[in-house]
Amino acid sequence: xxxxxxxxxxxxxxxxxxxxxxxxxxxxxxxxxxxxxxxxxxxxxxxxxxxxxxxxxxxxxxxxxxxxxxxxxxxxxxxxxxxxxxxxxxxxxxxxxxxxxxxxxxxxxxxxxxxxxxxxxxxxxxxxxxxxxxxxxxxxxxxxxxxxxxxxxxxxxxxxxxxxxxxxxxxxxxxxxxxxxxxxxxxxxxxxxxxxxxxx
Numbered sequence: 177x178x179x180x181x182x183x184x185x186x187x188x189x190x191x192x193x194x195x196x197x198x199x200x201x202x203x204x205x206x207x208x209x210x211x212x213x214x215x216x217x218x219x220x221x222x223x224x225x226x227x228x229x230x231x232x233x234x235x236x237x238x239x240x241x242x243x244x245x246x247x248x249x250x251x252x253x254x255x256x257x258x259x260x261x262x263x264x265x266x267x268x269x270x271x272x273x274x275x276x277x278x279x280x281x282x283x284x285x286x287x288x289x290x291x292x293x294x295x296x297x298x299x300x301x302x303x304x305x306x307x308x309x310x311x312x313x314x315x316x317x318x319x320x321x322x323x324x325x326x327x328x329x330x331x332x333x334x335x336x337x338x339x340x341x342x343x344x345x346x347x348x349x350x351x352x353x354x355x356x357x358x359x360x361x362x363x364x365x366x367x368x369x370x371x372x373x374x375x376x
Contacts (some may be wrong), residue, residue: 177265178363181271182250182275183249183250184272185250185257185309185311186353187253188306189376190250190255191255191284191298191299191302191303191306192227192260192302193298193301193302194257194298195260195295195298196257196258196260196265196295196298196302197257197258197259197260197293198256198257198258198261198268198299198302198303199255199256199258200243200244200247200253200254200255201240201243201244201254201255201319202240202244203237203240203241203248204234205240205256206233206237206240207233208256208264209236209240209256209264209267209290209353210231210233210236210263211264212264212267212287213231214225214230215287216235216266216276216285216286216287216288217230218233218306219288220285221350223320223321223327224285224349225347225348225349225353227317227349227350227367228349228358229247242273242365243365250272250275251271252269252271252272253269253270253271254267254269255267255268255269255270256268257284257286257295257299258297259295264287265286265287265295266284266285266286266287266290266295266296267284268280268282268283268298269283269284269301270304270306270307271283272291273317277314277315278295278312278313278314278315279309279313279314279316279317280293280307280311280313280315280316280317281317281318281319281328281331282300282303282304282307282317282318283319284299284300284327284330285320290327292308292365292374296327296330297330297333297334299374300330300331301334301373304334304361304366304369305370308361308363308366313363314362314363315361316336316358316360316361316366317336317358317359317361318330318331318336318358318359318360319356319357319358319359320356320357320359321348321354321355321356321357322341322355322356322357323348328355331359332333332359333374334369334373335361335364335365335366335368335369335370335372336359336360336365336369337359337360337361338357338358338359339358339360340357340358341355341356341357341358342355342356342358
């Protein structure tokens with residue numbers, strides 16, 4: 177059912193899994209997010225724009241404040257991804273692309289030493305459940321660089337279906353056009369995917 181008034185939706189500000197916690201950024205996260213980005217910047221430069229130079233603490237504070245405003249306006253839900261002991265290991269975002277459908281997309285990145293432990297898959301599964309169960313999503317998508325096999329494997333492991341490759345559809349970190357792989361779930365796909373999660 178279309179969501180005509182998203183501003184009126186009551187949303188949790190955190191999602192807790194077996195090993196990870198995804199929650200809305202707060203002002204006190206500035207130092208931890210800055211350190212996580214600096215630790216990850218060399219790795220992220222290959223895949224994402226905006227990581228080619230160091231950011232100041234004020235840059236990070238401004239980014240967090242902007243994300244808080246977008247959260248209130250229901251434009252985007254940016255979260256820090258943490259282990260349950262409070263250590264930040266990455267970043268996660270659920271973004272409405274069309275509230276009338278409703279349709280959303282998910283983006284994520286991890287600190288290099290957190291890659292390969294299943295943390296991203298656990299976090300994406302939390303948001304996938306939330307989008308379909310609470311927000312009544314009818315479509316949820318994940319996009320990634322075709323060369324980013326680890327990111328693609330997260331989507332595939334959770335049952336997202338490869339819909340295609342959009343050629344020269346975005347500007348890459350090097351300033352040149354690059355392709356994107358698009359993975360997605362519909363409500364019908366989600367029922368099958370969720371069953372496979374239970375059996376794995």
